[in-house]
Amino acid sequence: MESRWRDLVVLDYEVDFPTASRLELALYSTGAALAPGALLGERQRWGVHRHPGLLEVPASHYDRVLDEFGVRCADPRFVRGLGERLAACVGRLARATADLAGAEPPDTTTIRGVVDALTELMAFHVLNWALPLPEIEGWLARFTEDGDAARALLMRLLVPTTPAHLVDVAALTAAAHRDIHAGAWSPGRAADLSARIGHLQAPGLAVRPFEDPATLEAYVRSLDAGDVDHLGAMRRSRNAAQDRLARDTSMLLLATGGEPADVDRAWAYTAVCRLAAEEEEQRRRWQGASLRAIRIAAERAGVRPDAILPSACDADGAAPEHTTPVLDPSDEAWAWLRS
Template sequence: MESRWRNLVILDYEVDFPSASRLELSLYSTGAALFPRIVLGKESLWGTHRRPGILDVPAATYDRDLDEFADSCVDPRYVSQLAVRLQECCSQLDHATGRLCSARQPTTAQLREVVDNLVELMAYHVFNWAVPLDDAERWLTDLTASAAAGRTIMMRLLVPSTSAHLEDFAHLATEAAHEMTTGTWTAERAAELSDAIGHLQAPGLTRRHFDEPAKLESYVRSLNTTDAAYLRSMKDARIRGERSLARETSLLYLLAGDTATLARTYAITAMCRLAAEEEEQRRRRQSRSLRAIGRAAKRIGLNLDLVLPSVYAADPHLTGDAPKPLFADDGSSTWGFC
């Protein structure tokens, strides 16, 4: 939750995720602190932590950086470069998570590597509120000369380019249901399916029933013909939506008229798609990596309450474990304002 108090913007993830662990809260708040560095390419970080999950950012800095990001969203080169950096970030996390999962005896160093890669990906969650969607909708409305058309196209742009994790879950579950009816289902397939989609059932480090092959198998066996048909229809709907969006995006480019308008239109459409894709890919990797972290910590007997991203522990401007009072004992401000 974002709130403002005098000259501070307070990002409070404890309100958003009241049951989250200390590590999960630190991933969100430290990810937010990394936004200027990861997304804008600056050296600076945002704000000061009161504790993991609560970040205080000077309002002037916060507003300036988000305005800079909004201006960059209409630059095709910036959007293209940002997409490349996001993919690189995802690949680095995939490799680190893969090493942790495949290790016969995982180490604390391998676990912390995953945490540090994951927190860099978490910097992109600021997209959720930073992308200037109102400006994008106004541009699309002016271009199409229709508020309804502009709104419709923008909402379709905010659908991931790749299949959503819920669609993949539905696809794999219906495949499994078919295997059960044909007699080709095995216990090994139950374990494979659980490993592939069990972590998508719930975010974070919370216990997931579908991580247990027997429980996921029980769910799949409970699907009836109508349920399977409904799940299968999700894929068909996405294909239809992609085809419709391709036609509408082509129309937008034809309406542009000149090079500058075309460049801005391309940047806006690409940024909307990137924002949707970021949310989807981060969601998948966040769940998978946290599952790997939880399993590894259990195997090596590590208390995850003691694990924080390295950048949090290393930067004195970020570190904060105890709530910081607004005023000192003499009544003066401890936050640098009157």
Template sequence: MESRWGDLVIFDYELNFPDAAPLELELYSLGLMRAPEVLLGDTVPLGIPRRPGILDVEAGRHDAWLADVAEASGSLAWARVLRTRFEAILAGLRRGLDCWEQTDGPLPELDLLVGPLLDLMALHTLNWVLPLDTYTRHFADLLGDPELGRQCLLAQLTPAAPAHMVDFHAYVLTSAQAATDGADLTALAQALSEEIGYLQQQGMAEVPLERPREASSFLQRVAAGHADGGIEGELAALLTAQQRSRRRRDSLYAAALLAASTDAVRFDRTNAMAIVCRVAAEEEEQRKILQQRALRAVRQIGERVGIDASGATLAQLGAAVTRARGAQEPEGQDELAGIPAGGQRS
């Protein structure tokens, strides 16, 4: 995804997502542009977009940004701000999605969805900007063992909530069990298609489980595959595995805190690293869910305003929404006025 050519660092998301729609790619590259502001409060955009999914960043700017993140990442104050900001972004995006998923009434402003979505996409950079080698050495030094240090780091990167695909699997199993027990299959299939079906596959295109008839057939197949029982045991095994991971995470964290307890600086640094790791882990899982939910919303927005969102950019979608809103907006107001061509909101 990232390559360096002389004084230029090129981020190419097309390599990771060769079949993605332009708008999907744009969410990654514009999110990356916003990362300095979301992570550090630095309002200067990172790089210049070449096309959706490809961002050119001056190497000096790129390296300075990584150094600034590395320096901040051991600060307890920064970690707490990051956690608070992450929670606010999630809340804002859920509100925006709720507004756009209501099909009755006038069209809302697109920025209610796009603004917090780009903020969340900025946080995908936590996957690779954190100085995890430094974190590992810190935990290893505290615990007196390099392998324990590595295990402690990996444990702190365990999300508090179930992984999104584990949650998806558990939802399907629970629904299949309910169908076996006599619950209304039609209602179960409708709920699955609306609430979680979009997670079947990454991307903007509609997936089979978003269609109630397909969801009904799928639940019947799952139930038939467990005709001799076993769903409850499978669900219990998933829960046990999650509980075991959390206990391991908490016990290693407690051991690291205890080892650092006589040194206030090391204690705060340990706290900071644990918070940052957990935000990174939660971001990954929550983003996968909300990103897919947002892509479903974008596809539906396109249908409402008469544009094929699978081939559109954010600007094109915004223009179509503006036209559809018509008299709802003051004359001359651009639906994406808050998101100029670099993805930065004023």
């Protein structure tokens, strides 16, 4: 949740994720602190922590970064560089996770290497609210019939490059269901499927039910023909969205009439919209896989995952006994209004 208090912008992830672990909260808030570097390549971070999950940013710095980023989203060279920075973060996280998998036994330093690499990737979650959507929609309206058509076109541009993680889960479970009924199944297949998609079932540090091969297999066996058809429809819907995107991009480029500045902006806006959607998908995949690796390694190392915060988190290292969000959404917190 973003709120403003005098000259501060308060980013409170405890409100957004009230059941999240302290490490997850720190990943989000520290990622936000690193957002100026992820978005613009700047050295200065956003604000300071009150505690993990709660970041206070000077409003002038916050607004300047978002305003500058919004302007530069119209430059295809800038958008290309942004995509390269995201890809580099994913690569560093992949290497750090591989190092952790090979550590025998794992230690706190190696675990923190994954935490820090994941934090760099988490900085890109700001991209989802930093996109200058009103400006993009207003520019698209020059080439559409009306504002509603421009808004609909903008929504159709927000399609990731890789398949959505839930589409992959649907496709793999549907394929597993067919294999089971064809007799092509084994405990090894169940374990492999669990390792591939178990962590995608839900975000977070906690163990997901599908990480247990027996639980996942029981779910797959419980599916009926209608369920499998529904799962297949998710894949078909994804393919249809890709086809629409190709048509929309071609029509938009034709509508510019070849004007160089408009062609550049069309490419930039199309690419940055896709990049924002792609960031969401890549981050969800790596966030789930990395948190699972961190949890398992921490258990083997005999440490609490919540004790290993990102190096860039400037919050007090001591875990508070209890924390309350700045804005508490519970009924009890607002009971005075009804008294």
